[in-house]
Amino acid sequence: MVRKLLIKLxxxxxxxxxxxxxxxxxxxxxxxxxKK
Amino acid sequence: MDNTxxxxxxxxxxxxxxxxxxxxxxxxxxxxxxxxxxxxxxxHAYPAFIxxxxxxxxxxxxRSSYWxxxxxxxxxxxxxxxxxxxxxxxxxxxxxxxxxxxDKNITNATSVSAGTMFYRNNGSKSGGHAINIFxxxxxxxxxxxxxxxxxxxxxxxxxxxxxxxxx
Numbered sequence: 001m002v003r004k005l006l007i008k009l010x011x012x013x014x015x016x017x018x019x020x021x022x023x024x025x026x027x028x029x030x031x032x033x034x035k036k
Numbered sequence: 037m038d039n040t041x042x043x044x045x046x047x048x049x050x051x052x053x054x055x056x057x058x059x060x061x062x063x064x065x066x067x068x069x070x071x072x073x074x075x076x077x078x079x080h081a082y083p084a085f086i087x088x089x090x091x092x093x094x095x096x097x098x099r100s101s102y103w104x105x106x107x108x109x110x111x112x113x114x115x116x117x118x119x120x121x122x123x124x125x126x127x128x129x130x131x132x133x134x135x136x137x138x139d140k141n142i143t144n145a146t147s148v149s150a151g152t153m154f155y156r157n158n159g160s161k162s163g164g165h166a167i168n169i170f171x172x173x174x175x176x177x178x179x180x181x182x183x184x185x186x187x188x189x190x191x192x193x194x195x196x197x198x199x200x201x202x203x
Contacts, residue, residue, distance in 0.1 A: 018087070018091070021084060021087045022084050022085075022087050022088040023123065023126060024080055024081060024084050024123055025123070025127045025142070026070075026072060026076070026081070026120070026123050026124055026127055026142075026148065027072070027073040027076035027080070028040040028041060028070045028071060028072060028073060028142065028143060028148075029040070029041035029071045029072075029073055029173045030039050030040065030041060031039050031040060031041045031042070032041075033039075
């Protein structure tokens with residue numbers, strides 16, 4: 001609880017923040033057959 | 037059903053050989069490649085990659101670029117390519133056994149269409165430059181400068197000077 005409050009107050013980046021920013025789901029083009 | 041646009045390694049080789057007639061080292065190490073949306077690469081993946089490398093202390097730009105003497109153009113393009121492969125593997129992590137039990141990946145392609153290439157700036161004989169290469173939706177090469185995070189054009193001379201392409 002205190003940890004969460006300190007993180008929020010001082011804007012400390014957590015591993016979860018870092019992961020959320022860096023581990024993205026790739027976007028691929030769709031096969032033309034599937035678009036129809 | 038996997039509805040992702042995919043290119044086979046052999047077809048990719050043909051495109052590279054046609055686009056770069058003087059290529060000496062052409063490596064396509066995977067069976068097939070899912071084609072990444074180039075808009076997503078520029079707008080989402082690249083900023084996330086820059087965030088990712090901050091853990092190594094690369095947050096400070098030197099002369100408005102990420103270039104360092106011991107981490108230059110080929111390191112930057114190789115690491116962006118590796119980062120995209122990490123994302124691809126993480127997002128499609130289900131093994132064949134898991135898939136047989138019903139789990140589904142976005143795509144089962146063995147890799148993504150993110151490569152590195154070396155060419156000579158303006159056909160210069162002295163120095164080379166490394167960038168990333170992707171494929172557009174219509175399977176045309178798309179050149180990405182990872183020092184600036186933008187897609188660029190290469191002139192005919194630069195395309196002809198390309199001697200190394202690695203997917």
